Amino acid sequence: NAGVTQTPKFQVLKTGQSMTLQCAQDMNHEYMSWYRQDPGMGLRLIHYSVGAGITDQGEVPNGYNVSRSTTEDFPLRLLSAAPSQTSVYFCASTTGSTSYNEQFFGPGTRLTVL
Amino acid sequence: SQKIEQNSEALNIQEGKTATLTCNYTNYSPAYLQWYRQDPGRGPVFLLLIRENEKEKRKERLKVTFDTTLKQSLFHITASQPADSATYLCGLKPDTNAGKSTFGDGTTLTVKP
Numbered sequence: 001n002a003g004v005t006q007t008p009k010f011q012v013l014k015t016g017q018s019m020t021l022q023c024a025q026d027m028n029h030e031y032m033s034w035y036r037q038d039p040g041m042g043l044r045l046i047h048y049s050v051g052a053g054i055t056d057q058g059e060v061p062n063g064y065n066v067s068r069s070t071t072e073d074f075p076l077r078l079l080s081a082a083p084s085q086t087s088v089y090f091c092a093s094t095t096g097s098t099s100y101n102e103q104f105f106g107p108g109t110r111l112t113v114l
Numbered sequence: 115s116q117k118i119e120q121n122s123e124a125l126n127i128q129e130g131k132t133a134t135l136t137c138n139y140t141n142y143s144p145a146y147l148q149w150y151r152q153d154p155g156r157g158p159v160f161l162l163l164i165r166e167n168e169k170e171k172r173k174e175r176l177k178v179t180f181d182t183t184l185k186q187s188l189f190h191i192t193a194s195q196p197a198d199s200a201t202y203l204c205g206l207k208p209d210t211n212a213g214k215s216t217f218g219d220g221t222t223l224t225v226k227p
Contacts, residue, residue: 033215042118042217042218058214090157101163103148103215107157
C-alpha cells in the first residue's frame with residue numbers, strides 16, 4: 001500500500017492564481033480530511049469528507065473548495081490564492097472504526113503564495 | 115471557546131530520563147484523545163489513542179494518561195533516546211465523525227545524549 005499520497009510536494013503561486021492540491025489513499029478509508037499547518041503551530045482542519053459525495057467545512061474553510069467523487073481521491077482547490085494561504089497542507093484518512101481510529105497523514109504540500 | 119494547550123513549546127531532557135508532555139483542554143468534551151509524532155518536513159504519525167473511559171494506555175516505552183476531571187492528558191516517554199527527538203501533537207476527537215479532530219500546537223522534544 002502507498003498509504004496517503006499528495007502532489008505536488010512544493011508549489012509557488014502568485015496572488016490570485018488558482019490550483020488544486022491532489023490527495024489519494026489506497027486503504028479504502030471512508031473519512032478524509034485536509035489540514036493546514038503554519039510554522040510553530042498545530043494542524044487546523046479545512047474541510048473533511050465522511051464518504052464519496054459528502055463533504056463538510058472544518059475550522060478554516062474560507063478560500064478553499066473540496067469535492068469527493070471517489071473513495072480514493074479528495075482534491076483541495078484554492079480558488080484565488082492569497083499570501084495568507086502560504087502554509088503546509090496535509091491530507092489525512094481514517095477508517096472511522098471505533099477500535100482503530102488513527103489518522104494516516106500524507107507527506108504534505110508546501111505552498112508559497114507571493 | 116474551545117482550546118487545547120500543550121505545555122511549553124520546547125522540552126529538553128537528557129538521554130535515559132523520562133519525558134513528560136502535557137495536553138490541557140477547555141470547553142471541549144472529547145471522546146478520544148490521540149498523540150502523534152511529527153518529524154521535520156514530514157506528516158504526523160499516529161502513536162497512541164486513549165478513550166474517555168480509559169485512565170491509562172501503554173505501548174512499549176510510551177504511556178498516556180487521560181483525566182477528564184482535570185481535562186488533561188499526560189504523555190510519557192521512558193528511557194528517552196535521541197531518536198525520540200521530534201514534535202509531539204495531541205488531538206481531540208468527538209465520538210462521531212472520525213475525520214474531525216482538533217489539535218494542539220505541539221511540543222518539540224529534544225533528547226540530548
